[in-house]
Amino acid sequence: MRRIIDGVDNLDQLRVFRPGEPEYATACATFNVLAPLRPALVVDAASAADVQQAVRYAAANGLAVAVKGGGHLQPVPGDGAVLIILDRMAGVTVDPSSAVARVTGSARWGQVLDAAAEHGLAPLNGSTPTVSAIGYVLGGGQSPTLGRQYGYASDHVTEFEVVTADGSLRVVNDTQEPELFHALKGTRGNLGVVTRMDIGLLRHPTIYAGGIFFPGEQMTTLLPLWRDWAATLPENAGTSVAVDRLPPVPDLPPHLRGAFLLHVRFAFTGPADQGEALLAPIRAAGTAVDDSVAEVPYRDSALMHADPLNPLPYVDKGLGVRELTDEALAAFLGAVGPGVDCPLVTVEIRALGGALDRAPAAPDAVPSRGLPFQVLGIGAGGPDDLPRLRAALDRLVEALRPWRYEHQMANFMTAGGAGLRDVYGPELYGSVLAVKHKYDPDNLFRVNFNFV
Numbered sequence: 407m408r409r410i411i412d413g414v415d416n417l418d419q420l421r422v423f424r425p426g427e428p429e430y431a432t433a434c435a436t437f438n439v440l441a442p443l444r445p446a447l448v449v450d451a452a453s454a455a456d457v458q459q460a461v462r463y464a465a466a467n468g469l470a471v472a473v474k475g476g477g478h479l480q481p482v483p484g485d486g487a488v489l490i491i492l493d494r495m496a497g498v499t500v501d502p503s504s505a506v507a508r509v510t511g512s513a514r515w516g517q518v519l520d521a522a523a524e525h526g527l528a529p530l531n532g533s534t535p536t537v538s539a540i541g542y543v544l545g546g547g548q549s550p551t552l553g554r555q556y557g558y559a560s561d562h563v564t565e566f567e568v569v570t571a572d573g574s575l576r577v578v579n580d581t582q583e584p585e586l587f588h589a590l591k592g593t594r595g596n597l598g599v600v601t602r603m604d605i606g607l608l609r610h611p612t613i614y615a616g617g618i619f620f621p622g623e624q625m626t627t628l629l630p631l632w633r634d635w636a637a638t639l640p641e642n643a644g645t646s647v648a649v650d651r652l653p654p655v656p657d658l659p660p661h662l663r664g665a666f667l668l669h670v671r672f673a674f675t676g677p678a679d680q681g682e683a684l685l686a687p688i689r690a691a692g693t694a695v696d697d698s699v700a701e702v703p704y705r706d707s708a709l710m711h712a713d714p715l716n717p718l719p720y721v722d723k724g725l726g727v728r729e730l731t732d733e734a735l736a737a738f739l740g741a742v743g744p745g746v747d748c749p750l751v752t753v754e755i756r757a758l759g760g761a762l763d764r765a766p767a768a769p770d771a772v773p774s775r776g777l778p779f780q781v782l783g784i785g786a787g788g789p790d791d792l793p794r795l796r797a798a799l800d801r802l803v804e805a806l807r808p809w810r811y812e813h814q815m816a817n818f819m820t821a822g823g824a825g826l827r828d829v830y831g832p833e834l835y836g837s838v839l840a841v842k843h844k845y846d847p848d849n850l851f852r853v854n855f856n857f858v
């Protein structure tokens with residue numbers, strides 16, 4: 407549907423969808439089918455100039471701007487906002503000589519992985535190829551495969567092109583408007599619409615990676631062992647565990663359908679035989695139901711968490727944990743372990759550390775350096791299931807409260823979760839706010855976890 411928007415100049419033509427039009431519902435859909443966006447109108451941008459026009463229109467009409475990349479975490483529905491979608495701008499080009507990917511619009515990690523793999527290169531992608539690369543990097547971006555070796559994905563961004571609240575298209579990097587460049591890394595779309603990023607890639611054509619599913623009943627012995635083993639891993643290895651209560655759905659192989667399992671994930675960028683030796687104590691500690699850890703093309707490691715690839719209805723809650731003592735593990739098992747009537751489909755613990763703890767070369771706004779463990783619980787189900795799922799998430803958070811770390815991964819913040827000031831800490835929060843006041847004084851970009 408083509409319409410002329412009455413913006414500040416009435417000149418440019420933008421593709422616009424309004425409530426009731428067939429394209430509106432698709433444009434407003436998110437990965438969580440319980441949480442579609444509800445803007446006053448959608449601008450389906452085809453260029454940075456379209457984004458500028460949409461932002462100017464919103465500013466001139468006193469409307470908020472919402473941005474959808476891959477649609478994987480929209481904490482508020484954006485009632486009455488101008489939603490800008492970036493799918494027509496999605497693109498990836500890789501310069502093999504500099505090992506830099508140029509990513510535009512809402513390009514997903516899957517697209518970046520494919521383009522990088524042609525040159526034996528690997529991005530610092532997350533656990534699913536369907537998340538948008540820019541949306542992920544704006545929250546720092548913790549890669550389960552390469553994060554502990556190379557730090558947050560945002561550490562590797564060399565440049566952003568961004569439309570700010572005044573409608574300007576700015577190219578920002580370490581020397582051009584560095585204050586804005588640095589504050590964009592970790593603040594999840596509070597400062598403008600990022601239309602393009604340049605991000606460094608790493609040379610890893612293959613990786614030793616995958617996951618092992620153990621029967622859930624074995625987790626009481628496996629979890630403490632995993633914790634102790636994870637602490638001994640070199641920085642070029644990463645791991646996480648998930649307590650899974652998988653649904654009895656046909657897309658799963660028969661032996662995983664409806665099963666209660668502990669899923670141990672592992673990734674190692676060194677030689678496969680060394681990876682195998684590192685993993686041996688875990689393999690020996692239980693009787694695996696399924697074991698996919700092997701040397702694979704780097705691209706295939708994007709599926710090692712076995713995250714769902716299609717939208718589903720769910721609620722979630724994330725929290726940082728500062729240590730997993732025996733008491734903390736007992737509390738965790740008491741909330742989600744064997745014998746507990748827990749309705750959550752998955753509860754994950756990621757072991758962080760390594761380069762994720764190191765200060766970046768230039769300042770940024772990633773709040774989770776120094777965070778040892780990130781926990782995320784997910785309950786899947788329709789509206790009728792929500793009270794029970796929410797109660798189970800509350801029990802999980804409550805059980806881990808004594809070990810809670812106030813900081814957490816910005817990308818795993820959840821609606822109604824910890825306050826932003828606590829997650830970022832007063833100093834980082836204050837410095838981001840100063841940049842926000844300079845570039846977005848009227849808080850146009852407020853359909854997000856908002857810095858106010």
Ligand SMILES: Cc1cc2nc3c(=O)[nH]c(=O)nc-3n(C[C@H](O)[C@H](O)[C@H](O)COP(=O)(O)OP(=O)(O)OC[C@H]3O[C@@H](n4cnc5c(N)ncnc54)[C@H](O)[C@@H]3O)c2cc1C
Pocket residue numbers: 436437472473474475476477478479480481492511531532533534536537538539540541542543544545546547548549550594595596598599600601713714815817818853854855
């Ligand atoms: C299954 C799953 C697995 C995940 N695994 C990981 C992981 O391994 N590591 C990790 O760090 N995170 C992970 N995440 C979290 C994910 O990185 C964040 O939710 C991320 O913000 C999603 O970006 P998106 O563009 O896909 O989502 P959206 O919902 O479209 O965007 C999320 C936020 O970013 C803003 N935004 C997106 N694009 C732009 C842009 N171009 N300009 C300005 N603002 C923008 C949006 O306005 C919104 O506030 C995972 C999420 C899911 C659902």
